[in-house]
Amino acid sequence: MLNLGLLKPELVLSALALGLLAADLLLSAGKKRSLYVLAILSCGIVLWLTGAALARPSAGVGALWAVDPFSLFLKAVVLVSTILVLLLTMDDSSIPDSEAGSFSCLLLLSAVGMMLLVSATDLLLIFVSLELVSIASFILAGYDRRNPKSNEGSLKYFIFGAFSSGVMAYGISLFYGATGATTLIAAKAQGALALTGLLFILVGFGFKAAVAPMHFWVPDAYEGAPTPVTAFLSVAPKLAAMGALARLFVVLIPAPSVDMTLLLSILCGLTMTVGNLVALFQRNIKRLLAYSSIAQAGYIMMGIVTGDAMGVQGILVYSFVYVAMNIGAFAVANALAEERSGAADPYDLDSFNGLSSRSLPASLAMAFFLLSLAGIPPMAGFIGKFYLIGSAVGTSHYGLAVAAVLNSVIAVYYYMSVAYRIFFTAPRKGAVAPRFGSCVYATAVVALAVTLFFGILPHRLASWAQFSASFLP
Structure with missing residues (x-):
């Protein structure tokens, strides 16, 4: 069954991210900078919820996700990085205060995707979580629209990202064809077809985590993006992808x-x-x-x-x-x-x-x-x-x-x-x-x-x- 109670931090952060967009419509131009403060408070609230769950030594398992101290630790890391990046953004001239609402919303939704990713125990949820992270990241990388390098880096990021998503989706289909399941607990990577599917899935993860030789998009995307975005992309998506990859290979790969x-x-x-x-x-x-x-x-x-x-x-x-x-x-x-x-x-x-x-x-x-x-x-x-x-x-x-x-x-x-x-x-x-x-x-x-x-x-x-x-x- 779907135990949505396990996803309380993600649901709260999603609601708060959408609330930032609503607040953006209501605030005057001179007060939009305060949306960064609201975004930081939102992350702080969710970090408190995550810390409270981490203080209880237990694990909960739903149909598509597992909430255990391993995933909670990485969720806390993602939230801390998001807070630091929001602080850094408040003094960055490349992102106008008029866009504080949309920027903060994208950053928080990307964090939601990463939090789902480190808890996912189903390949389909892993894929959807990665796409949520990727779509928000594509937009964030090109946020400095006046900078040609930002546009170029974002476009390269998008093209390579779309390709890796297709490869990963193909790998999931192969894996499902070989095992009859997409849930990590129910499936085991046995046989050539399953391992081939897992190889394609690894390519998708390699792109998100900037693993060689799937790293070609990184220098241009990082150089062109606003510096707070570069700081965010260089840590949070990489660490979330590594956490999901660790769970994937520990559960699926036979000794x-x-x-x-x-x-x-x-x-x-x-x-x-x-x-x-x-x-x-x-x-x-x-x-x-x-x-x-x-x-x-x-x-x-x-x-x-x-x-x-x-x-x-x-x-x-x-x-x-x-x-x-x-x-x-x-x-x-x-x-x-x-x-x-x-x-x-x-x-x-x-x-x-x-x-x-x-x-x-x-x-x-x-x-x-x-x-x-x-x-x-x-x-x-x-x-x-x-x-x-x-x-x-x-x-x-x-x-x-x-x-x-x-x-x-x-x-x-x-x-x-x-x-x-x-x-x-x-x-x-x-x-x-x-x-x-x-x-x-x-x-x-x-x-x-x-x-x-x-x-x-x-x-x-x-x-x-x-x-x-x-x-x-």
Whole structure:
């Protein structure tokens, strides 16, 4: 039976998102900025509902979805990322206040899709949830209509997204033909036809999570999108897709399926390597972080490949800290770009030259975010990679562990090259100190606090993640 009570957070957030559209019609032009505050409060209410459910160690199962601590943890991650992005948007000049209602509604509906996705136990609901996320994301990526790069990136995102949706739908039909079911609990991936269908489904997930070689849309879409949208797309959809993929493969793939595990291992290593190698040659901070996010998807995939408790725990830990360190880095980059809005490329890496002499707090914050993304202790990013690499070693995936370590070394080079510009390079002529709006400042401070706190004291986060991971079958 359909137990809609399990979807209380999603239903409440959907109603509040539509309520924002109604409020948009009633408010005068000068008051539309307050819709961002209403959207943040909406996410806060739903985050409270999710946290209350997470505090109760139980699991509920409906016909199409399962609400357990694993899915609730990822829902909380999605909601936190949405709140931070809404804060970041309030000080972004590329999104007019007159469009605050429609923008916030799209962002919240995309979050609803991700929350449904991490709970879905039926392939059809997985597909519908992904499409809800994708359609909202296509529009958000092209929200800066005055920017040709935004239009180009959104179009590429749409074309590749439509193709991947078709491939995934075909895979679901093959899987249903082989097993006679679309529910994960009722079906098992046995036989060539079922595994072929699962392979096509994997292609669809690969696109949503920016897994190589399905990543070609990422740099252009991220560069052209408004920076808050880029920050959102680089974390929330990726993490939701990885959570759904983890549930899918843990439930469906039989233990002896060495071929599928080998394929996932190859994709994992390829994703890490492609993302990091191409990031070495970028001169635009948004493109650099875009390719970095591809590599981060590879690290997270390690937990899916290993499939053990420590691997799933690593997925959850890394997901939480990745939201903070990545959105924090985008917040600092956005503040710098706002000061150079008239430049040919306001996100050029040269804008970081000599930042320490112009704004030491911004310099230190960006340095901490970069260190965390690189996985340097005692930053929070190190803790996530520790669990993921430890899981690979513990399950005898030594090649994958070595690949992750080598790729982390490559990542240190390009992250620290930005830090070098900040502290040891003379600033451009006429460069001024970046001015942090109150909302961007709040975003950076919250992200920095999470990055430092859970890096130095990771035990509480690790125990939450361990508890949540234990409910994944």
